[in-house]
Amino acid sequence: xxxxxxxxxxxxxxxxxxxxxxxxxxxxxxxxxxxxxxxxxxxxxxxxxxxxxxxxxxxxxxxxxxxxxxxxxxxxxxxxxxxxxxxxxxxxxxxxxxxxxxxxxxxxxxxxxxxxxxxxxxxxxxxxxxxxxxxxxxxxxxxxxxxxxxxxxxxxxxxxxxxxxxxxxxxxxxxxxxxxxxxxxxxxxxxxxxxxxxxxxxxxxxxxxxxxxxxxxxxxxxxxxxxxxxxxxxxxxxxxxxxxxxxxxxxxxxxxxxxxxxxxxxxxxxxxxxxxxxxxxxxxxxxxxxxx
Numbered sequence: 001x002x003x004x005x006x007x008x009x010x011x012x013x014x015x016x017x018x019x020x021x022x023x024x025x026x027x028x029x030x031x032x033x034x035x036x037x038x039x040x041x042x043x044x045x046x047x048x049x050x051x052x053x054x055x056x057x058x059x060x061x062x063x064x065x066x067x068x069x070x071x072x073x074x075x076x077x078x079x080x081x082x083x084x085x086x087x088x089x090x091x092x093x094x095x096x097x098x099x100x101x102x103x104x105x106x107x108x109x110x111x112x113x114x115x116x117x118x119x120x121x122x123x124x125x126x127x128x129x130x131x132x133x134x135x136x137x138x139x140x141x142x143x144x145x146x147x148x149x150x151x152x153x154x155x156x157x158x159x160x161x162x163x164x165x166x167x168x169x170x171x172x173x174x175x176x177x178x179x180x181x182x183x184x185x186x187x188x189x190x191x192x193x194x195x196x197x198x199x200x201x202x203x204x205x206x207x208x209x210x211x212x213x214x215x216x217x218x219x220x221x222x223x224x225x226x227x228x229x230x231x232x233x234x235x236x237x238x239x240x241x242x243x244x245x246x247x248x249x250x251x252x253x254x255x256x257x258x259x260x261x262x263x264x265x266x267x268x269x270x271x272x273x274x275x276x277x278x279x280x281x282x283x284x285x286x287x288x289x290x291x292x
Contacts (some may be wrong), residue, residue: 028078036074040067057145061121064146065114109165112150117164120145122144125172129246131182135171138162141246155251179241181214183224184250188261189235191271196236199270200226203238206264212253214246235273 021108133139140154188198216224229237
């Protein structure tokens with residue numbers, strides 16, 4: 001009896017000896033594990049050596065598919081080669097139509113995710129490192145794509161793991177598409193008594209001083225301008241687009257910009273308007289009616 005890699009176990013273990021079969025299975029599993037680890041390391045070096053852009057979604061998806069295939073092949077080889085699991089291995093390849101149908105139905109979701117992952121890697125609606133927002137409200141930075149899932153890192157340690165079939169059917173807003181920098185649009189309100197040009201200058205100087213803000217055009221060093229957006233009911237509204245590196249968290253950038261702009265406006269004597277609520281007590285109204 002020749003097992004995996006031409007190893008003859010018939011001289012060591014008796015076919016009817018269940019303990020021998022168990023030991024045979026464990027030895028085969030150990031050999032397959034060692035070989036799989038070696039093959040995975042070789043595969044990693046070969047792919048990363050030839051493909052420079054590790055953030056390419058197609059590269060990441062292909063890597064994960066290859067690794068999954070290598071592991072599956074190793075498991076099947078052990079099942080087929082071991083006398084303890086040979087019958088089970090034959091069922092996998094020579095099963096009846098009923099077994100095939102059951103396996104097919106059970107694998108529908110996995111096959112759908114695999115095909116949708118392939119479509120995502122070809123069409124590239126996003127890349128690894130892009131910040132995206134889905135129509136269901138999930139937003140964050142894409143950190144990985146596997147044969148079954150897209151992994152999105154949200155704020156802090158929160159991670160969203162979404163099946164490829166689900167994300168393929170979503171409307172995706174990519175905030176990093178076609179650019180190496182990311183951006184956010186910020187709006188700031190000032191009182192009607194404020195000189196708009198002064199407010200625009202103060203806001204621009206504040207966000208330019210941020211360690212997270214980068215120029216819109218790196219070759220010229222120019223930052224995005226500040227615009228006078230509109231006359232509100234009780235305020236003047238200013239708006240600007242902040243550009244920052246993909247490695248920076250959006251929430252961290254927004255917090256830093258808001259703190260800097262708020263402090264700068266206060267130092268410049270520019271009022272930030274807020275709603276006032278006047279509360280009228282019924283007792284006071286009754287007293288006024290009596291004295292009238």
